[in-house]
Amino acid sequence: MACSFPTSQAIVVGGGLGGMSAANTVVENGGRVVLLDKSSFCGGNSTKATSGINGAGTKTQKAKGIPDNADIFTQDTLKGGAKKPELAKLLCVNSAADVDWLVEKFNLDLSLVARLGGHSQPRTHRGKERFPGMTITYALIQMLEKVAEKTDLARIVTKAKVFKLICENSVCVGCVYEKGGQEFKEFGPVILASGGFGADFTNDSLLAKYRPDLLHLPTTNGEHCTGDGIKMGEAIGATSIDLEWVQVHPTGLVKPDDADAKIKFLAAEALRGVGGIILNAEGKRFCNELGRRDYVTGEMWKSKPPFRLCLNKAASDEIIWHCKHYTGRGVMKSYASGEDLAKDMGVALSVIEQTHEEHYQAAKKTETDPDGGSWPAYPSGKSWDEASGKTGSGKKFYHNIIPGSAVKSEPFYVAIITPVIHYCMGGLLIDTDSAVVGPKNKAIPGLYAAGEVAGGVHGNNRLGGNSLLDCVVFGRVAGQAAAKYMLGADVKAVDLMELTGGLTGQVQSSKLAGGSYEDKMNSAPAATANGTGGGGGGITMSDVAKHNSKSDCWVVVDGQVLDVTSFLSEHPGGELAILTFAGKDATEEFNMIHPPDVIGKYAPDAVIGAVGAPGAAAPAAAAKAGGAPARKDKGGKLANHHAWGHLDGDLQPNWRVDLEDNPGALLINVKSYFNATWFLLLSVLYEVCATIFTAKNIKISNDRLGLTRSAILLILFIVIHAVGNLHVFKGPDDFNGYGYFYVRLYWTGFGLPANIVEEYILLSVLLHVFVGLKRTWDMKLALVNSQGINVLNLAISGLMLLTFMTIHLFQFRFGDTDQFGPYYVRPPPYLINFWGILSLNLFWTQDTSIEPVGVRDIYALEFQIFKNPLWSMFYIFSVVIFMIHACLGWKKVTPVLGIPRGHIAKVEMIGYAIMIVMGLVYISFPLYVMATSPFSGYEDSIQAPGRVE
Structure with missing residues (x-):
């Protein structure tokens, strides 16, 4: 269907x-593309993927003699949960051709193959770099940047929030985005590759609408x-599908x-693929570690954390x-022996030995008689593993097992894990051309989707x-379809390497395209004993630590x-990924997952000096003072252009800043605090209303929803109570009139010598105490040995x-006032007393009638x-504890x-201020x-004679 707007470019x-696969594919088919990303840096959640990418029948598999093919893979995918055979088959x-495309066209190493949960064959590819999400995505980002810098076939615009699709005659012809206000x-034609909704915890989010039961979980x-x-x-009328299916991953790292x-x-699934086992608080296995994610999560809900x-x-x-990466981030711990692990867990060594022995024996029996066993196995057959067999999903595959006798002296890497919101299966329904399906089950011309935003896969x-794999396959399908939609018979094959001259310099090999960099791991100048570094001056490590x-x-x-x-709020991995190393040397962990040129390209302005370099403190001081530090900008022109927030794809000299972070002439950004206060008010009102009106039957669970909502209600009560006590x-x-106000509400109670407000507050207190103690018992006590008593601060x-x-x-x-x-x-x-509001005489009147x-x-x-100093001191001490x-x-x-997210830090400060002010009140x-x-009162004449001596 024709439209009046030009369609000479595809919009990703x-x-x-998903977006990078689509964009590169559009160029490969002879088309132009503009990529719009709302973050400061491209990459998205794809860079976090640490297990690998699936491929059935790849050249790597064939070289290793793995008997896999698309039919076996399709059956595994359908058995794993897929409901649309045509999309699963596609x-x-x-998968094989697209994994090989990554290896051959982008010079990537994907030579390691593992078996993950739910797969009947080893087919999950990763490279020696160990972090495939970053490796693959960054290689495609680099290629598109090269295309954008050397040709007019691509533009990349960051900090561009697309908020509307433009339609004409039921055809999608473009989009509207906001940048710099x-x-x-x-x-x-538009290719949506904007991801899912697993981080939106607002009251009107898709998560709140379709899966409110998951709002309490981390993500x-x-x-x-x-x-x-x-x-x-x-x-614009697109059909959505499966939005209620949100995958909760069992291994979020605590x-x-x-x-x-x-x-x-996230703990990569590969950690279980290489032989990691899951233990509950008692040191016992309770599931098939290689089962489907929803199965493992379900078994965790039933067991003891x-x-x-x-x-x-x-x-x-x-x-x-x-393991080194997770240990460096403080979410995994190494133990010299199983004996140390048992001690830290607070369980007998014999329990962990027995757990490993039972697992070992099940593996050995499977080797000799794979079709025997007494328990149903996953995905089929019989299993010898009683721990998982009782759940109906017996373990069939084993790797790197040890007998119980080896546990006492065996070194371990161990992480505490918890279920987390991970992936949204639902999204916009697509067809086999990756076109978004609209009314009457027909594709919307000019609109495509790839990756997590697409549903039905x-x-x-x-x-x-x-x-x-989803991102690459459907990104490529969408890119090809969009190019064909734009160009028709003018579609032509373009070699990206030929077009850009290849990925030149250090970034040409896959080893330097992402992942770990063994050759550079220890290249940072070592700090001397006094923390000054090799230069003998400048910024010392002790300065950094502050x-x-x-x-x-x-x-x-x-x-x-x-x-x-x-940069904290903009980091794709979240603030915690950086704050873990605040004031420290992060070289080893940084180089594990980042390419060597990433700082120079995307954050050259963050460099304020060198450790121990003479004179390095001067630019740092200048930067803090607001002056421009004297350093060379080492990034590429396109990367820096986008990092500085230019408004379009042309290299214009103007740049803008986020007004929310720039108070202008004011020392305090009043607007941002006002917005934070507004969101806080809305959230408190929502939580209180949800507590009152959405409560269902009482259910004992291990989440903290009851703890959170009861806390909000109690805080609201404490604020109101403090204001009332000011009388x-x-x-x-x-x-005394204020006290009698509550007595007059007794008729609202349920026949008890209290009003409904008091009853509700009492129930909230009991709920808060009960849930808090239960979570402490289940989750905190076991951490005392390893983390110290401070983990019990809230409980104590x-x-x-x-x-x-x-x-x-x-x-x-219940104090005795009859004595007075x-x-x-x-x-x-x-x-x-509405007529006494201005004088604040709310609870009494001088009307003699x-x-x-x-x-x-x-x-x-x-x-x-309070005339008793001991009681006063006890009260003041308790308020400080509060x-x-x-x-x-x-x-x-x-x-x-x-x-x-951007307002959370300010809301935290506002909350602290409220707590402190309430305490002082x-x-x-x-x-x-x-x-x-004491004051005798305004109407002393109506009091009984001799009321108080």
Whole structure:
């Protein structure tokens, strides 16, 4: 169908592997392409993939004698959860050619092959670089950058948030995007490769709509995964499918000193593929580690946490770069022996020995009689493994096993793991041309999708290694279809290497295109004993160590000191990936996954000096003072052009900054704090309403939803209670009237000597205490041996507060006021004195037509208690404990409130301020009482004679 807009270029939305595969393929077919990515740097979640890419019948497999083909792969994929045979077949049939395309066209090493969960053959390819997601994606990024720099066939625009598709006569003809506060349009067929929605925890997210039960879980997704492409497609009539199928991955890595972090690193499935086993808190296996992800996760829900992924020496040696990487990030720990592991876990060594012996015997029996066994096996046949066989998914494949007798002296690499939101199977329905399907089950002309934004490929569960493959296969299919749609008979084959002259210089070989760099691992100048480095001056390691917070973060890479503070929120791997090394040397871990030129190309402005280099402190100081540091910009012109946020593909001199981060003439960015406060208010209101109106039948689970929501409700109550208690400063009429206000609500209770507010608060307290203690028992106690008593800070302070609250209730709520006699007030007729709002006389009136009522004299009771210095000190001490507990809890609550990521840090500070102010308000009460004498009241004449001596 013809349209009035030019279609001389294809528009790719998203800079991950799906987008890069599509963009390079468009160029390979003789077309032009513009790639729009909303992040500062291309790569997306694809760069995080650490297990590999599947391929059935590849040249690598044939060289290794692996008897695999597309039919076997298709059957595994359908059995694994795929529901659309035509899409599953396309994925599997194209897998060999597309994996070989990566190897041959981009000079990649994918020579290692492993078997992941749900696969009947070893078919997951990775290279000696060990991190295939970064390796593959970066190679394609480099190629497209070369095309953009040497020809007019490609443009790359970063920080470009596409928010609308342009349609004419039911044909997609382009899109609208926002960059630097301005709107721009691009015209041509659109390929959506914008990812899923696994990081959108806002109240109106697709996650909240289709899987609200998962909102409490952490995620492995980058913050860009907010379902933008799906929402834009639906807005023009595209069909979505399987949005309720969100894959929860069983092996999110827990950082013990930040166990509740919302963003988790992912333990590559390859760790289980090489022989890693999963143990529960009791040191026992409970599932088939090589089963489907949904199966393993389901078995974890049924067992007792914390769960540990354990690799013996042979297993860890096979995948040692992963283990070193995770250990460096603080999410994996090495043990010199199984005895040390058992001690750290708090279980008997004999239990872990027995677990390994049973696993060993099952493997040996499988070797001699693979079709025997007493238990149903996965994917078929019988299994000798009782631990997993009881679950109906018995283990059939074993690798790097050890007998129980070897455990005591065996070295282990071990990580604590937890289920995490990982992948959204659902998205926009596509056909076998990767075209998005619209009304009447017909393709929408000019609109394609590839990668996680596309639905229908994986059904209700995705097999490990199929995500990178999905991106490449459907990215290429979409690129070819878009080129054909644009060019018709003018489609022609273009050799990318010939077009660009190849990937020249250091980046030509795959070893330097991504992954680990063994030859450069120890190339950073070594620091001397006093931390000054080899240069004897400049920026010392002790200086770097001072910059170790989110608001001031320095790291060292290959002897260079980088100030990465402003980059934290933009890092594709999340803030935690950098903050782990704040104030430290990150050379080894950085070089494991990044190419050697990445700093020079994408973050040259972050370099502020060298460790120990004479005179290096001067540019650092100049940079901090706001001056331009005297250093050469070493990045390529295109990379720097985009890094500085230019508004289009032309090399214009102007550049812009994000207004949200730039207060202009103001020292404080008032707008950003206002926005943060607004999101905080919305989140609190949502959580409170959800607590009241969405509660279902009581269910005992191991998530922290009950803990979080009860905490929000209690914080709201504490704020309101503090404001109410301020009436003590106005005297007995106001304070006792305030107390009587709640008495007048007793009719709202359920026949109890309390009102519904008190009952609800009591239930919230009980829920908070119960869930908190249960999570501490299940998840924290086991960490004390390895992490120290500090992991129990919340539990200890919470128990202290529970003790205080019990005493406080008996002193005030149930305290004896009969000794003072009733205090008489004239209560307003409508609960609140609306005519006294301006004078703040809300709970009493001087209208003599209203009969005085005798109420509890809590004013006199407060003076009696707080005149005792011991009780006052106990109260003040407890309030300080409350402030500590509240601030510790607030840090854990804030990331799960659905607040936009960019505002979380400010919301944290606002929360801390609220807790501290509330604490000071409560402390003011005993201080006021000790410093003053009680006031007799404004209407002393209506009190009973001799009421108080």
